[in-house]
Amino acid sequence: MKNLIQQAIYNLIILWFSPLLIPFLLTTEKEIITADIKRWSEVLGLPQDNLWMQLLVLAYKTPEFRNLYYYRLFKGNLNGRIAMYLLKVLYPECTxxxxxxxxxxxxxxxxxxxxxxxxxxxxxxxxxxxxxxxxxxxxxxxxxxxxxxxxxxxxxxxxxxxxxxxxxxxxxxxxxxxxxxxxxxxxxxxxxxxxxxxxxxxxxx
CATH class of the missing domain: 2.160.10.10 (Hexapeptide repeat proteins)
Structure with a gap:
């Protein structure tokens, strides 16, 4: 029962971070962000989930990744950049x-x-x-x-x-x-x- 509760809480946390997928879908920097996600996932030994799940796990567990993610979005097109600025309020960088x-x-x-x-x-x-x-x-x-x-x-x-x-x-x-x-x-x-x-x-x- 304890493991089920912990898993449910973890799933809710990941769901909370799911809006961070929006700028990824909008940005022109998908290729380089994908390379970053793969590198971080390999170094940290994350499960080989799909790319979107890896992005959300990294955004949740590693604020430093958020900084790099926002940097990539800033370098991209206006739509991705606007979404990034809005979401930074809810998901702050590593200060x-x-x-x-x-x-x-x-x-x-x-x-x-x-x-x-x-x-x-x-x-x-x-x-x-x-x-x-x-x-x-x-x-x-x-x-x-x-x-x-x-x-x-x-x-x-x-x-x-x-x-x-x-x-x-x-x-x-x-x-x-x-x-x-x-x-x-x-x-x-x-x-x-x-x-x-x-x-x-x-x-x-």
């Missing part, structure tokens, strides 16, 4: 996560936790950003450009008009203010390369 609307972000960005995180950069596909990360301007010269399959872990700072290559991992609390080549792991303050192409090294940026 500790700032995702700047001027960013250009590729498909499949995963944001883990999202607490006290600022994202103000152009980002490639299949990236991963942890909590307490700051990515953005150091001065008026510009902001970071981040490649594909980049992971930026907890507390890291990526600042200024710099280029982060593909397949890069930025370690926890690292401070990166210079370009990082592809296929590297960087750590420390200031960040240095400790692994390149899978081989341990000790190189300055």
């Amino acid at each position: 500790s996560l700032f995702l700047d609307s001027s960013c250009c972000i590729g498909a499949g960005l995963f944001i883990q936790h999202g607490f006290s995180t600022i994202i103000m950069a152009d980002i490639g596909e299949q990236c991963w950003i942890n909590q307490q990360v700051t990515i953005g301007y150091k001065d008026k010269s510009g902001r970071p450009k981040i490649g594909n399959n980049v992971r930026i872990t907890a507390g890291a700072k990526v600042l200024g008009n710099i280029q982060i290559g593909d397949n890069v991992t930025i370690g926890a609390n690292a401070v990166v203010v210079k370009d990082v080549p592809s296929d590297c792991v960087v750590v420390g303050i200031p960040a240095t390369i400790i692994k390149r192409n899978g081989i341990k090294v000790a190189e300055k940026l």
Whole structure:
């Protein structure tokens, strides 16, 4: 009986979030939102339900996903954007996560936790950003450009008009203010390369 009650409550909660399907149906950004849903569902190990159910579960369980979802809708057509603005009143964003609307972000960005995180950069596909990360301007010269399959872990700072290559991992609390080549792991303050192409090294940026 307890399990039946819990399931009924869960179903009611999912039903409550069902209006968030409306902007998805209206937007021109369906393809990239679909890629995001698949990535988040895979990382979080969600059941392989239909796409709409996965969207609703993510919207319910992960406020960070809502931020990304609203960002995608903002980039789309007017109808989807209007629906998004109306629904944000009922389904608020994660307030500790700032995702700047001027960013250009590729498909499949995963944001883990999202607490006290600022994202103000152009980002490639299949990236991963942890909590307490700051990515953005150091001065008026510009902001970071981040490649594909980049992971930026907890507390890291990526600042200024710099280029982060593909397949890069930025370690926890690292401070990166210079370009990082592809296929590297960087750590420390200031960040240095400790692994390149899978081989341990000790190189300055």
